[in-house]
Amino acid sequence: MPHLTLDSISLSYDGGAPVLANVSLGLRSGEFVVVVGRSGCGKTSLLNLAAGFVTPTSGRVLVDDAAVKGPGADRAVVFQDDALFPWLSTAENVAFGPRLAGIGAAERRRIADERLAIVGLPGLGDRPIWRLSGGQRQRVGLARALAANPTFLLMDEPLGALDAMTREAMQELLLDVWGRTQAGFLLITHGVEEALFLATRIVVMAPGPGRIVRTLAVDFGKRRLAGESARAIKASADFVAARESLLDAIFEREAA
Numbered sequence: 237m238p239h240l241t242l243d244s245i246s247l248s249y250d251g252g253a254p255v256l257a258n259v260s261l262g263l264r265s266g267e268f269v270v271v272v273g274r275s276g277c278g279k280t281s282l283l284n285l286a287a288g289f290v291t292p293t294s295g296r297v298l299v300d301d302a303a304v305k306g307p308g309a310d311r312a313v314v315f316q317d318d319a320l321f322p323w324l325s326t327a328e329n330v331a332f333g334p335r336l337a338g339i340g341a342a343e344r345r346r347i348a349d350e351r352l353a354i355v356g357l358p359g360l361g362d363r364p365i366w367r368l369s370g371g372q373r374q375r376v377g378l379a380r381a382l383a384a385n386p387t388f389l390l391m392d393e394p395l396g397a398l399d400a401m402t403r404e405a406m407q408e409l410l411l412d413v414w415g416r417t418q419a420g421f422l423l424i425t426h427g428v429e430e431a432l433f434l435a436t437r438i439v440v441m442a443p444g445p446g447r448i449v450r451t452l453a454v455d456f457g458k459r460r461l462a463g464e465s466a467r468a469i470k471a472s473a474d475f476v477a478a479r480e481s482l483l484d485a486i487f488e489r490e491a492a
């Protein structure tokens with residue numbers, strides 16, 4: 237099974253103080269790993285290492301057994317800012333990667349339409365980007381990431397700019413897409429409930445220097461995909477207990 241590995245990573249930018257110290261993290265196909273932690277603990281740096289945008293000061297980033305030397309089509313990235321091209325149509329945005337890969341117009345359109353259907357925007361391919369809502373634009377960003385059939389999907393606060401209701405709908409969509417693709421998902425969020433609802437594994441980081449302080453296996457997302465309602469899951473005693481435990485870990489509170 238394909239796996240992405242961060243092995244004993246340390247990172248300093250430009251010879252400065254260490255931002256990450258001895259961080260090890262694995263991501264396999266079919267896993268949904270969510271990284272949480274206070275501002276500045278190095279979450280985005282971790283994702284940028286996995287994406288190949290940043291090189292570690294020491295340690296190794298591997299896909300299977302091969303060293304990552306830069307960005308690759310196997311690792312798609314979705315940012316908070318959807319970063320769409322306003323001068324291209326929705327379908328052209330989705331099929332931007334396939335266009336760079338030299339795929340012809342008809343096949344590009346087929347890929348775009350299929351990915352738009354997966355993210356719940358069937359038939360919107362011809363719409364200009366400026367006529368989409370914020371939530372729709374974020375879906376297009378997700379569809380674009382899916383266009384390359386990535387093995388790993390790396391997401392940095394993808395829902396952070398959305399209003400609460402759109403965000404909840406997008407959480408459901410992410411679960412659905414994860415369930416269909418069985419890619420390995422790595423997501424950074426400041427939302428504790430979001431982390432619990434989506435993850436198969438939650439990784440808690442702490443700053444000074446950035447490091448992993450706790451790892452938590454959860455199955456609320458799997459329960460949702462098995463048909464339990466989101467409301468029932470979030471109101472359940474085990475969800476509430478897991479939320480408290482996660483908050484303790486993030487804010488280093490002692491258990492009462």
Ligand SMILES: Nc1ncnc2c1ncn2[C@@H]1O[C@H](COP(=O)(O)OP(=O)(O)OP(=O)(O)O)[C@@H](O)[C@H]1O
Pocket residue numbers: 249255273274275276277278279280281282
């Ligand atoms: N390109 C860079 N050059 C120098 N320092 C950087 C760079 N990127 C991040 N840093 C520093 O590294 C530390 C970790 O930043 P990072 O963005 O990885 O944390 P984060 O946990 O994602 O933060 P937030 O939750 O606020 O987004 C911070 O002190 C930040 O100022």
